Amino acid sequence: MRTWQVGDVMTRDVATVGAETPYRDIVDVLIRRGISAVPVVDGFRRVLGVVSEADLLHKAERAGNPDERRVLTAPAVTTYPESPLPAAARLMDREVVKRLPVLDDLGRLVGIVTRGDLLRVHLRSDAEIRADVVQEVLRRVLAVRDGLVTVRVRDGEVTLDGRLDRRSAADLAVRLAGQVSGVVRVVDLMGYDVDDTVLVELPPGRVTPVA
Structure with missing residues (x-):
C-alpha cells in the first residue's frame, strides 16, 4: 500500500545560491522569493549547506570580522523523494530544522520540503x-x-x-x-x-x- 512520500509534496523549483554568492544577492533571493532560507550548491547542484535569515543576521552582527566570511550552515540535513512523510517530519524534529533539501541518488538537489509541505497531506x-x-x-x-x-x-x-x-x-x-x-x-x-x-x-x- 502506497503512502505519500516527500516527492509528492516537495517544491521542485528551488531557489539556490553558490558558495561565492555575495551577501546582498543572497538577501535579494530570500526577499524576492518570499523564503527564509536557501540551499547553497556547487556546479553539479550538490548541496554544500543552507543559508537562512538567522545566518545572515549573524553575519550582519559580526560585520568586519574576517572569520565570518562564510555564511551558511553545513552540512545540510537532507532527505530523498522516496522518504515517507513521517520519517521526514521526525528528521526535522530531531535536527531542529524547518526545511530539508531533497536529493536524488547522485546527491544532486531536486527539491526542498518544509514543515508546511508535510502538513499538506492533511488537506x-x-x-x-x-x-x-x-x-x-x-x-x-x-x-x-x-x-x-x-x-x-x-x-x-x-x-x-x-x-x-x-x-x-x-x-x-x-x-x-x-x-x-x-x-x-x-x-x-x-x-x-x-x-x-x-x-x-x-x-x-x-x-x-x-x-
Whole structure:
C-alpha cells in the first residue's frame, strides 16, 4: 500500500545560491522569493549547506570580522523523494530544522520540503481518503468483498464498521487504514467470527499427531 512520500509534496523549483554568492544577492533571493532560507550548491547542484535569515543576521552582527566570511550552515540535513512523510517530519524534529533539501541518488538537489509541505497531506478530502481505504486496504491488500465493511470518513477520522471471518484480518484493516495518508484517527467498530490470534497451549506431555 502506497503512502505519500516527500516527492509528492516537495517544491521542485528551488531557489539556490553558490558558495561565492555575495551577501546582498543572497538577501535579494530570500526577499524576492518570499523564503527564509536557501540551499547553497556547487556546479553539479550538490548541496554544500543552507543559508537562512538567522545566518545572515549573524553575519550582519559580526560585520568586519574576517572569520565570518562564510555564511551558511553545513552540512545540510537532507532527505530523498522516496522518504515517507513521517520519517521526514521526525528528521526535522530531531535536527531542529524547518526545511530539508531533497536529493536524488547522485546527491544532486531536486527539491526542498518544509514543515508546511508535510502538513499538506492533511488537506486531502474525506472522499480521497475513503477511496484509498476501500481500494488499497480492503480490496487490494485484504481482498475483502464489497459490503462486508462500511467505511465512513469525516474530517480525516475513519470509522470501520463490519465483520470479517478472522480477528487478525479485522485488526490489520484497522492498522492499515491508520497508515493511509491524511488519516488522523481510526474508530474501530469491527467484529470477527474467529479469534485466530490466540495460541492454544497443549498440556505437558501431549503430542499432536502428524497426518
